[in-house]
Amino acid sequence: MSPALAMFLGFIAVTLWITWWAARRNTGSSAYFAAGRSLAAWQNGVAVAGDYMSAASFLGIAGIIAFQGYDGFMYSVGWLVAYLTVLLIVAEPLRNAGKYTMADVLAYRLSPRPVRAMGALSTLTVSTFYMIAQMVGAGALVSLLLRDTGIGYETAVVGIGVLMIVYVVFGGMLATTWVQIVKAILLMAGTVLLSFLVLGHYGFDLGAFFDAIGQVTYTDAQGNQVTRDFMTPGLRYTPPYGALDLISLGMALIFGTAGLPHILVRFYTVPDAQTARRSVVWAMLIIGTFYILTTFLGFGAATIVGRDFIAGNGGTNMSAPLLAQALGGDLFFAFISAIAFATILAVVAGLTISASTSFAHDFWTNVLHHGRERREGEEVRVARVTAFFVGAISITIAIALGPNANVAFLVALAFAVAASANLPVIVLSLLWKRFNTAGAVCGLATGLVSSLVLIVISPSIMRADAIFPLENPGIVSIPLGFLGAVAGTFLRREPEAERKFAELSVRANTGLGAERAGGH
């Protein structure tokens, strides 16, 4: 048995034990959907960080920096600063006024059925795109890492899908959270160790490291040997549209994070708004440290391993594992690969639970059955069944797309939809008294449709024939989402929504009446 396989199996064993432990403690909706609202600030903070540091971050960022230098580092910056939107605007009111899902806050003073139906649709869209991206990446990665054992892409995708279904169906939010915590700690340990080895490679001389970044040699698309300064911007984002694309990407990150359903639901797992606030700070410390260290991961891979070698041995996504192999040998390679595997597994589990919670709570209970559970525990049962279907559908799509699918646009789409559809209606419903149901439905629909359409006609899909020149639709679709929400609002007046603004505002700002730990 290869060391990589042994470490994968070890991680799986630990997570299954966590699931078994959590399953015995899961009684009732609040326990299943929100871990009993009992998590400490640091636990939730680490879990939020874990949910965020997906395979796209660990493998993707290292790869982009290794191949395109500074421009890749721009992603790292946006991913941390985005948390200020979460901290200052969204986290505490959401915790105070909601229960299980993003749509809870909207349903408060707006007509619950239409906004929950749209909220669930948008949550499922964001989560599914995000998840398929992770699964495709995971399948390709695992089959590459375990190629000696003969495990192929399909088997890897099915294995990951089955594991994530097991975590979510049996362990609920509690198991998903602890799997996330274990993985986040492993990921940070691996990143710190790898950065340390990169520095060690340069004799702990930062100057020597940066000098190496100043002249990276690789073979370009025409087959010529070129030497570039990887610290200088412009290797990825080039004129005429590069600058706009960078700004558009920044907008999607800054405004999208606070609209990502799988991040938002985490704030329901803590006892109160103060703990939610402290958990964001924990998350920012971890996420910030991690993204600063991508300097060493990405530029380390560029200088020590080299673009040409990475391109010939699995491509951009293998930059971090190959760097580990170069510096620490096969055993360290196995360890970093196992962490990448754990990362993907934990993130898809988090996505699955937020998608199935939204379907069960928003759509099944509140849209179809007018807010009543016909039988005790029905909502949890529906969520478990949904988790199974979400898993099965993602497995099928990931296998149909195949290991070489372009997954970057799926993640871009998830962020763009979250920023263009979810964030405008969350912010307006919390801050604008005049806002109403028509505005929410209109805003969600405009944001969702415009980001979908713009991605479809973008270079990510249409390549050279693209009608829309930017890879990321944010710069157009986010204003459209806000515009749709405002225009919809002015279509009519809704006295009930305006009357209940006082109640939402008091609840959101004081925590009066918020559901506490161990709630029912």
Next chain:
Amino acid sequence: MPNPPREKPGDEDVDVVDWERVAALDEFRALLKAKRKFIVPATIFFIVYYFSLPVLVGYAPQLMAAKVFGVVNVAYLFALSQFFVAWMVAWAYVRAAARFDGMAQRVLDRIKRDSR
């Protein structure tokens, strides 16, 4: 037992609170005002500071490529500074929020006192 059809996330006993009246309390209005006074400028600041990075990288590439020491250029230092600025804004918010917590508590105390 079926749950009553309501959109209330919390304890039922707080339904007796007259929300309009609480919203009009001086203590509550002071809380909203204090929050606005911190959150609005802080949000504008971090958004402007953040977007000046892609804007400058995109439209002033020579300035950003200028070397400060060794190969380390303005672009990298500016990007790095974003992390520390974000942490500082978060730290300032946490300090301010401790004050908001006290003000929110005064609103809750007032409600309790008035309902007695």
